[in-house]
Amino acid sequence: MNEIKIFSPATVANVSCGFDVLGFCLNSVGDEMVIRKTSEKGIKIIRIEGFDLPFEAEKNVAGVSALAMYNTLKPDCGFEIEIYKFIKPGSGIGSSAASAVGSVFGMNELLGKPYNRTELTEFSIKGEALASKCEHADNLAPAMFGGFTLVKSVCPLEILQIPTPHHLYATIIHPQIEIKTAESRAILPKEVPLQDAITQWANVGSLIHGLHTSNYELIKSSLHDVIVEPHRSQFIPNFDEVKNEALVAGALGCGISGSGPSIFALSEGFDTAKKVEAEMKKIFSNTDIAFETYVSKINTEGIKVLSSK
Numbered sequence: 001m002n003e004i005k006i007f008s009p010a011t012v013a014n015v016s017c018g019f020d021v022l023g024f025c026l027n028s029v030g031d032e033m034v035i036r037k038t039s040e041k042g043i044k045i046i047r048i049e050g051f052d053l054p055f056e057a058e059k060n061v062a063g064v065s066a067l068a069m070y071n072t073l074k075p076d077c078g079f080e081i082e083i084y085k086f087i088k089p090g091s092g093i094g095s096s097a098a099s100a101v102g103s104v105f106g107m108n109e110l111l112g113k114p115y116n117r118t119e120l121t122e123f124s125i126k127g128e129a130l131a132s133k134c135e136h137a138d139n140l141a142p143a144m145f146g147g148f149t150l151v152k153s154v155c156p157l158e159i160l161q162i163p164t165p166h167h168l169y170a171t172i173i174h175p176q177i178e179i180k181t182a183e184s185r186a187i188l189p190k191e192v193p194l195q196d197a198i199t200q201w202a203n204v205g206s207l208i209h210g211l212h213t214s215n216y217e218l219i220k221s222s223l224h225d226v227i228v229e230p231h232r233s234q235f236i237p238n239f240d241e242v243k244n245e246a247l248v249a250g251a252l253g254c255g256i257s258g259s260g261p262s263i264f265a266l267s268e269g270f271d272t273a274k275k276v277e278a279e280m281k282k283i284f285s286n287t288d289i290a291f292e293t294y295v296s297k298i299n300t301e302g303i304k305v306l307s308s309k
């Protein structure tokens with residue numbers, strides 16, 4: 001096998017109460033990448049379509065994670081990478097994470113799978129750090145493993161796969177304004193009142209229990225963020241209205257996807273998720289902000305091979 005084409009999915013990080021630790025994987029939006037072995041050594045990005053991103057391997061998250069793996073393994077070949085980007089950079093649905101996991105996943109397949117998915121995520125963290133200026137894996141883990149994931153620890157890296165209730169659907173609206181992950185991290189408080197911390201960890205624990213037991217009522221009562229959302233929501237136009245209308249339309253919960261500007265909602269059943277989408281669209285249609293929406297079943301498979309030769 002000399003060439004592989006992969007689908008690298010978009011992801012939602014944080015999931016309201018799980019700042020920096022929880023995430024889930026989407027299947028209706030993602031990037032495609034082609035990774036090819038070359039006799040010339042090194043990592044080269046030879047094609048990028050969809051969005052304007054750097055070709056230098058050291059400046060592109062796909063290249064940085066690829067180099068981290070390449071310099072550790074020192075294979076006797078090189079690799080060239082083509083990136084077909086469908087996830088807008090800076091959208092808050094894991095655009096950089098999709099690239100960071102894609103390159104190493106593809107190289108690993110071509111090399112006969114010397115690494116497991118946790119080890120591949122470790123290399124991807126190096127790429128993700130280029131975009132967000134800190135090492136975290138809350139988008140990388142769901143892109144790599146699929147479903148819901150909890151990053152129990154980054155160092156050493158420990159990822160837990162959480163079961164996905166069968167009827168859970170996500171609705172995403174991406175208002176096309178720019179929020180840089182690095183900047184939206186900088187505005188967060190360094191300390192948290194104890195009462196807020198108690199509320200938050202009760203919600204994380206009960207959300208995990210709700211996911212394990214497919215208890216949609218418990219999922220609903222757990223999807224609250226009293227720590228991060230109050231600080232970040234001010235940067236997203238119409239956030240409060242979108243959240244309110246999503247809940248009225250029947251969503252289990254609604255919050256900021258990653259560091260925004262995308263907003264996600266989770267619903268029981270496709271029909272409710274579509275109703276939530278219609279309400280979100282209605283709100284942004286009354287503004288001059290361009291937007292995109294997605295409705296997606298939770299992708300339990302994660303990154304996958306599309307073809308190889």
Ligand code: ADP
Pocket residue numbers: 053054059060061062083088089090091092093094095096097099100130131132179180181182258259
């Ligand atoms: P997102 O949450 O959508 O990944 P980030 O703000 O974390 O958004 O990352 C986007 C930043 O990373 C942009 O500044 C972009 O130029 C940079 N970047 C570098 N390489 C890539 C890549 N292959 N894919 C996406 N973004 C990249």
